[in-house]
Amino acid sequence: DFSDVYSPDVPASVKICGETVPLERVDMYEAFDRELTSIVYTHGTTLLILKRANRFFPELQRILRDNGVPDDMLYLACVESSLNPRAYSPAKAAGFWQFIPSTAREYGLEVNDEVDERYNIEKATAAACRYLKSSYRRFGNWPSVMAAYNGGNARITGELDRQGQDTSLDLYLTEETTRYPYRIMAMKTVLENPSRYGFHLRPDQLYQPRRFREVTVSGPVADWPRWAASHGISYAILRDLNPWIRAKKLTNRNGKTYKVRIPEPGSLNRSTAGTTTFNPDWTDRR
Numbered sequence: 431d432f433s434d435v436y437s438p439d440v441p442a443s444v445k446i447c448g449e450t451v452p453l454e455r456v457d458m459y460e461a462f463d464r465e466l467t468s469i470v471y472t473h474g475t476t477l478l479i480l481k482r483a484n485r486f487f488p489e490l491q492r493i494l495r496d497n498g499v500p501d502d503m504l505y506l507a508c509v510e511s512s513l514n515p516r517a518y519s520p521a522k523a524a525g526f527w528q529f530i531p532s533t534a535r536e537y538g539l540e541v542n543d544e545v546d547e548r549y550n551i552e553k554a555t556a557a558a559c560r561y562l563k564s565s566y567r568r569f570g571n572w573p574s575v576m577a578a579y580n581g582g583n584a585r586i587t588g589e590l591d592r593q594g595q596d597t598s599l600d601l602y603l604t605e606e607t608t609r610y611p612y613r614i615m616a617m618k619t620v621l622e623n624p625s626r627y628g629f630h631l632r633p634d635q636l637y638q639p640r641r642f643r644e645v646t647v648s649g650p651v652a653d654w655p656r657w658a659a660s661h662g663i664s665y666a667i668l669r670d671l672n673p674w675i676r677a678k679k680l681t682n683r684n685g686k687t688y689k690v691r692i693p694e695p696g697s698l699n700r701s702t703a704g705t706t707t708f709n710p711d712w713t714d715r716r
Contacts, residue, residue, distance in 0.1 A: 435471075437463075437467065438463075438466050438467060438470045438627055440453060440459055440462055440463050440466060441453065441619070442454065444462070444615045444618070444619060446502050446572060446573070446611075446614070446615050446618060447500040447502045447503070447572035448500065448572075449571065449572055449573070451573065451599070451615065458599065458612075461608065461609065461612045462612045462615060462616060464609070464612070465609060465612045465613040465615070465616035465617075466616040466619060466620070468613075468616075469613070469616050469617055469620050470620060470627045470628070473629075475512055476620065476624075476629065477629060477631075478512060478513075479508050479512050479513055479617075479621070480621065480624055480629060480631060480636070480712055481631070481635065481636050481637045482512075482513035482514070482637055483504075483508065483513060483621065483708065483709075483712075484636035484637055484638070484639070484706075484707065484708045484709075484712065485636075485637040485638060485639050485640065486513055486515075486526075486551070486639075487504055487708050487709075488639055488708055489551060489552070489555075489639070490504055490507060490526075490551070490555055491504060493552065493555040493556055493559065494555070494559060497556060497559035497560070497563070498559075498563065499559045499562050499563060500572065502572075502614075502618055503558075503562060505614045505615075505617040505618040505621065506576060506579060506614050507526045507527060507555075507558075508614075508617050508621070509610070509613050509614050509617055510526065510527055510528040511525065511526045511527070511528055513526065515549065515551070515673050516549070516673055524546060524548040524549060525546075525548035525549045525550075525554050525673075526551065526554060526555065526558075527548070527554050527555065527557070527558040529548045529554065529557070529558075531548075533561070534547070534548050534554075534557065537557040537560055537561055538553075538557060538560075539553060539554060539557050540686075542676075543676060543677060544675075544676055544677040544679065544680055544681060545674060545675070545676060545680070545688075546674055546676045547674050548674075549673035549674040549676075550672075550673075550674040553674075561579075562575055562579070564583075565578050565579070565583055568583060568587065569586070569587075569590075569597075569598075571596070571597050573597055573598055573599050573611040574586055574590070574597050574598040574599075576598075576610055576611040576614050577598035577601075577603065577607050577608075577610055577611055578598070579610070580606065580607045580610040581603060581604065581606075581607035581610075585603075585607075586598055586601070586603075586607075589601050589602075589603060598611065599611065621709075621712075622709075622711065623711055624711070624712060625711070625714060630714040631712060631713055631714060632713060632714060633705050633707050633713045634700075634705055636705075636707060636708075636712065636713070638697070638703045638704060638705065638706060639706065640671060640691075640693055640697050641693065641694040641696065641697040641703075642671060642691040642692055642693045642694060642697070643691075643692050643694065644689045644690065644691055644692070645661065645689070645690045645692055646687055646688070646689060646690075647680070647682075647687070647688045647689075647690055648682075648685055648686070648687045648688075649682060649685060650679070650680055650681055650682045650683075651679060651680035651682070652679055653678060653679060654668060654669075654675060654677075654678050654679065654680065655678060661692050662692075662695075663692065663693065665678075667693060667698070668690075668692075671691045671692075671693055672690055672691050675690075
C-alpha cells in the first residue's frame with residue numbers, strides 16, 4: 431500500500447567552487463547524506479527551486495561571473511531563499527541573499543520603508559559578491575566562506591583559531607552552521623542532475639526569464655499605481671518585477687536614480703514567452 435522509498439546514493443566526493451571535498455570520513459558522509467535526503471524528499475520546494483532557477487540563474491550567473499565569484503554560489507542563493515524573490519525570514523533577512531538590514535546597508539544597499547534594495551536582484555547579488563569575496567580573502571577556502579555566510583565571519587574566524595583548524599568542515603559548530611556547507615553541496619548535486627533523484631520536468635514547466643526594458647527614475651513618484659498604468663502595466667506587475675519598491679510612492683528627496691523594469695508584453699503570457707532552458711539536464715529526456 432506504500433510507494434517504494436529509496437535512499438539517494440552519496441558520491442565519494444563532491445566538487446564545489448573548484449574544490450574537491452571527499453566524503454569518506456563518517457561525519458562528512460552522514461552530514462552530506464542528511465542534506466541530500468532532505469532536499470530529494472522535500473519534493474515541492476525542490477521542484478519550485480528548479481523551476482525558478484530557469485528564470486533567475488541566467489542573470490544571477492552573469493553577475494557572479496562579472497564579479498569573479500564561482501558559479502556554484504548560485505546554490506547558496508537556492509539554500510538561502512529557495513529563489514523566492516519575496517523571501518523574508520523571522521530574523522528580518524530579505525531577498526535572494528537574505529541580508530539583514532545592517533549588513534545590507536554596510537554593503538551599499540538602500541533599506542527603508544519606500545525602497546529595499548535587498549529585493550533588487552542586480553544590486554543585492556552584486557552586494558553578495560562583495561561579501562563573499564571579502565570572506566574568501568579571509569578564509570582562503572569556499573566551505574568556510576559558506577559557513578561564515580550562515581554563522582558570521584567573526585565566529586568562524588574565532589573557531590578556526592580556537593580549534594586549530596584550517597576549514598570550517600573540521601570545526602565543531604552550531605548544528606545549523608555545520609549543516610550549511612553540506613546543504614549547498616547537496617543542492618548542487620541534485621540540481622545538476624535532477625532526473626537521477628526522481629525529478630522530471632518538461633521544458634514548458636520551467637519558469638521563463640522575464641524580458642523587460644528599464645525606465646530611469648531620478649525624481650519622486652507620487653503614485654506608483656498611476657505610474658505603472660502610464661507605462662501600460664498594473665501596479666501588481668510593477669511590484670512583481672521590481673520587488674524593491676516597498677510603498678505606493680517614492681519620495682526620493684536626494685534625486686537618486688533608480689532603474690525600473692517594465693516587462694515586454696510578449697513575456698507576460700505563456701504562449702508568447704518562449705521556451706528556453708538554462709540547463710538541458712533539468713528537462714526530462716526519458
